[in-house]
Amino acid sequence: MPFKSKAQQRMAHAKGKPWAKEWSDETDQSKLPERKSSGKAAGKAKSHKRS
Secondary structure (H helix, E strand, O other): OOOOOHHHHHHHHHOOOOOHHHHHHHOOHHHOOOOOOOOOOOOOOOOOOOO
């Protein structure tokens, strides 16, 4: 499974993930964005209003 962003790739290598080298070899580096834009803030929890 190739990486979806350069940020994801850097994080995997920094944390020493065993699959990082294999994924890097499978990834087309010329089309890799710096960050993946999902349309919403990643990692933010949804807030719920309580009545």
